[in-house]
Amino acid sequence: MNPAKRCGRKAILASLLVLVALWPLAAWAHVESGQAGGFLSGLSHPVSGLDHVVAMIAVGLWGAQLGMPALWVLPVAFPMLMAFGGMLGLIGIPLPGVEIGIALSAVVLGALVLGRVRLPLAVAVIVVACFAVFHGHAHGTELQAGQNAMLYSLGFVIATGLLHGVGITSGLIQRWEPGAQILRGAGALVMAAGLYFLWGAAT
Amino acid sequence: MKRLGLLPWLAAGLAALPGAAQAHLVNSGLGPFYDGALHLLLSPGDLLGLLALALLAGLRGTTAARAAVTALPTALLLAGLIGLTLPVIPNLAWLSTLAFMLLGVLVAFDVRLPPVIIAALAGVYGTLLGLLNGSTLATMDAGVGSLLGIVLTAFMLVLLASAAVVPLHAFWARITVRVAGSWVVAVGMLMLGWLAQGAV
Numbered sequence: 001m002n003p004a005k006r007c008g009r010k011a012i013l014a015s016l017l018v019l020v021a022l023w024p025l026a027a028w029a030h031v032e033s034g035q036a037g038g039f040l041s042g043l044s045h046p047v048s049g050l051d052h053v054v055a056m057i058a059v060g061l062w063g064a065q066l067g068m069p070a071l072w073v074l075p076v077a078f079p080m081l082m083a084f085g086g087m088l089g090l091i092g093i094p095l096p097g098v099e100i101g102i103a104l105s106a107v108v109l110g111a112l113v114l115g116r117v118r119l120p121l122a123v124a125v126i127v128v129a130c131f132a133v134f135h136g137h138a139h140g141t142e143l144q145a146g147q148n149a150m151l152y153s154l155g156f157v158i159a160t161g162l163l164h165g166v167g168i169t170s171g172l173i174q175r176w177e178p179g180a181q182i183l184r185g186a187g188a189l190v191m192a193a194g195l196y197f198l199w200g201a202a203t
Numbered sequence: 204m205k206r207l208g209l210l211p212w213l214a215a216g217l218a219a220l221p222g223a224a225q226a227h228l229v230n231s232g233l234g235p236f237y238d239g240a241l242h243l244l245l246s247p248g249d250l251l252g253l254l255a256l257a258l259l260a261g262l263r264g265t266t267a268a269r270a271a272v273t274a275l276p277t278a279l280l281l282a283g284l285i286g287l288t289l290p291v292i293p294n295l296a297w298l299s300t301l302a303f304m305l306l307g308v309l310v311a312f313d314v315r316l317p318p319v320i321i322a323a324l325a326g327v328y329g330t331l332l333g334l335l336n337g338s339t340l341a342t343m344d345a346g347v348g349s350l351l352g353i354v355l356t357a358f359m360l361v362l363l364a365s366a367a368v369v370p371l372h373a374f375w376a377r378i379t380v381r382v383a384g385s386w387v388v389a390v391g392m393l394m395l396g397w398l399a400q401g402a403v
Contacts (some may be wrong), residue, residue: 072378072381072382075382075385076311076378076381076382076385077385079382079385079386079388079389080311080385080388080389080392082389083388083389083390083391083392083393084392086392086393086396087392087393087395087396087399088396089396090393090396090397090399090400091396091399091400092400148247149393149394149397150247150248150251150390150394150397151247153389153390153393153394153397154247154251154386154390156393157386157389157390157393158386161382161386
């Protein structure tokens with residue numbers, strides 16, 4: 001090969017290497033650290049897991065089907081009982097079969113919405129309370145290091161409450177005749193998702 | 204040439220000495236009053252307690268709200284002045300958590316308390332906040348100016364929040380307030396767990 005050509009290639013190669021070495025990396029600006037990170041982490045945590053999302057929405061849907069007073073009793077009771085489950089997890093009290101319990105919550109709540117089952121208020125609260133404890137035990141304790149525990153808890157509780165709100169608001173379509181059927185269809189979807197989660201938890 | 208001897212080593216040693224940690228209030232750049240105000244606004248536990256107290260007072264009507272709005276800042280100021288003279292109070296996060304949880308329970312269950320009891324609750328909560336904040340301010344070399352910032356901010360927050368709740372008569376609006384109370388309880392329960400775990 002012509003020495004001049006070889007020299008030219010080497011120069012190009014060296015230039016390319018220098019170019020790659022000096023290429024600026026994309027700047028990943030992130031402001032959500034520390035305190036703000038705790039709140040955003042808590043806020044996004046319930047929304048990031050489909051198992052939690054469908055069960056929370058199903059609580060709202062079922063409350064809408066049951067009407068007064070379950071419509072407001074369930075969303076008032078759920079956060080407190082969920083936090084109670086979280087507290088049990090934090091103080092080290094184990095809860096066997098948490099993942100199965102969470103998957104079952106979607107199956108049972110979905111079935112209740114699908115069947116438009118009307119249970120007495122006390123029984124409805126007990127059913128929801130049992131599942132709330134499982135959800136709190138599994139999800140309420142996942143604080144990342146360096147983040148503010150109180151703001152994480154606040155974000156977690158607010159996001160869960162807002163998911164109930166989505167369920168209740170969506171459940172209002174039952175006032176419209178076809179809407180009641182659509183609502184039952186949504187229950188079937190929740191139940192199917194629960195069965196999928198149950199399959200995943202059992203295997 | 205004159206030899207420096209041990210002098211550079213001494214200087215290097217002094218430079219390497221760890222300084223005492225000087226805890227200080229958040230610096231607003233606007234003076235101690237606003238530093239105090241900002242200190243309260245950046246304390247989520249205190250804010251939750253004040254919010255729950257305002258919701259509770261607001262749910263019980265104008266008389267109860269006026270009683271709370273009077274009792275809270277008075278107690279907060281007096282206890283804060285005492286707190287400024289006290290030695291450092293040990294970390295009582297669990298006590299303030301239990302306090303805002305109790306207020307949240309009263310809101311969530313819409314417990315019908317007379318205005319006198321609401322005023323007493325506001326006074327007790329104000330005393331607790333005052334002692335804790337006053338003692339904290341003393342350790343940060345902050346004084347009465349910062350305490351006044353805390354007191355007036357707490358007063359404004361409770362005044363505005365309770366005034367927003369008092370006119371709510373629609374069933375749904377009152378339920379929303381009770382749901383907010385249940386959220387305060389839920390945060391408190393999780394906080395108790397974190398405190399027991401030692402993560403806070």
